[in-house]
Amino acid sequence: MTDIATYNFAYLDEQTKRMIRRAILKGIAIPGYQVPFASREMPMPYGWGTGGVQVTASIIGPDDVLKVIDQGADDTTNAVSIRAFFKKVAKVAVTTETAKASIIQTRHRVPEHPLTAGQVLVYQVPIPEPLRFLEPRETETRKMHALEEYGLMHVKLYEDIARHGRIATTYAYPVKVEGRYVMDPSPTPKFDNPKMHRSPALQLFGAGREKRIYAVPPFTDVVSLDFEDHPFEVQTFDQPCALCAAENVYLDEVILDDHGGHMFVCSDTDHCEKRRADGHRGHLAPETHLASEKMEPAQ
Amino acid sequence: MEIAAQSIEGGFADPVFNAQTVFRAVMDAMARPGSVQALPAFARPPAPLSATAGAIALSLCDNDTPLWLDLTLQAAPAVKSWLGFHTGAPLANTPADAHFAIVANPAEMMALDGFSQGTQDYPDRSTTLILQVTDLVSGAPLLLEGPGIETSATIAPAQMPRHFIEQWKQNGQRFPRGVDIILATADSLACLPRTTRIKTMEA
Secondary structure (H helix, E strand, O other), X not given: OOOOOOOOOOOOOHHHHHHHHHHHHHHHHOOOOOEEOOOOOOOOOOOOOHHHHHHHHXXXXXXXXXXXXXXXXXOOHHHHHHHHHHHHHOOOEEOOXXXXXXXXXXXXXXXXXXXXXXXXXXXXXXXXXXXXXOOOOHXXXXXXXXXXXXXXXXXXXXXXXXXXXXXXXXXXXXXXEOOOEEEOOOOOEHHHHHHHOOOOXXXXXXXXXXXXXXXXXXXXXXXXXXXXXXXXXXXXXXXXXXXXXXXXXXXXXXXXXXXXXXXXXXXXXXXXXXXXXXXXXXXXXXXXXXXXXXXXXXX | OOHHHHHHOOOOOOHHHHHHHHXXXXXXXXXXXXXXXXXXXXXXXXXXXXXXXXXXXXXXXXXXXXXXXXXXXXXXXXXXHHHHHHHOOOEOOOHHHOOEEEEOOHHHOOOHHXXXXXXXOOOOOEOEEEEEOOOOOOOOOEEEEOOOOOOOEEEOOOOOOOOHHHHHHHHHHOOOOOOEEEEEOOOEEEEEOOOOEEEOOOO
């Protein structure tokens, strides 16, 4: 025996996986309800997606293809380290392409490319309780969910209107799932809320520090809370992506210099790269640079 | 074969990956009610426990989950010792204490409201029922609607409990409380989570 003992497949022990799997099944059966689970310590700090990592570790199999995004990007620290983690402990195939992934773990974005049936989107959730900042006591918020007493949330949105003339909540915008539970869609921009509504993909939410798992099955109503005279609206951008000229996508502001120079680019890096590969050019796309690169091998 | 040998043999050949495959089939079936997930026979439990029901128990049950068996299964000591050896799950004294219940003879089973329904505060503390049925095509057709179903889905499980449609309606009215059902045939499974509504078919 020269083999060094290794981790169990996907890091977690089997009893932990069974416990999380049971919680996932209950979550799917009660859409939007936060199922308590015995969250484990993971080899990364709370806040780095320990909830999402535990959910992914419990569902992933050797045939899965994993994509991990952090604010839409495949190449930021959180995404790279979680992808490397699963490459190491589960030896699964990884990808950055949304369409090729069977499991997509995400920190705060829904990919721009439409999801399909059979895909699973795993959200990393910091604070799963949508009522927590309105009512700090768990005993009370639990009772509010039990009694479907969500007046406080409407008061909060109303106060937004009274102060700002509009609902000023832009991320973690509360939704009602299948007409029953008010749910925190995790700190995704409200731009992504409509994508959760009747999505063909299964959506799982894991909050490691807060020890909650919840789920939205495919083709489930996810309705953003609003008022008749102040209907829910998503963010709009008055210019397209500076690199790929995409419209109707979520854009990040990038600071270019210390003189106020800035540009808006796609938050979803995979979507932006695909579009540029297809020949779409934004007004700040480095066209000459790219062109010279392409010329080089010919010379 | 002796009970001692029967209770030891027939577990997962590859516990980690078999359990993952079975769970994914159950998860996909639960997320898409009415869809039928094929499942190879990973476990060989003693009769009358079926291979699929046995595999589901192995992948989801352990010493944290009291398990209730119907009269048919209770009468088979080999089944009890097999489940005990492979899962470590304690047997529940009453259906209302059970996290999981395996029913080998659903046509004669007790009412759904006899199982744990969870509470309004913790609706997840309810029983998940594993019903052994011969197939999902020869019974009365059930037209399904609800979360996980794009428009509608149909399954026709055989040997369903008496007055099932009426019982299921009442189960849905208790939402968020209520039981969830996994239907297990010899080589496939389908799920009815508590959110699924059965539309009664005309004619």
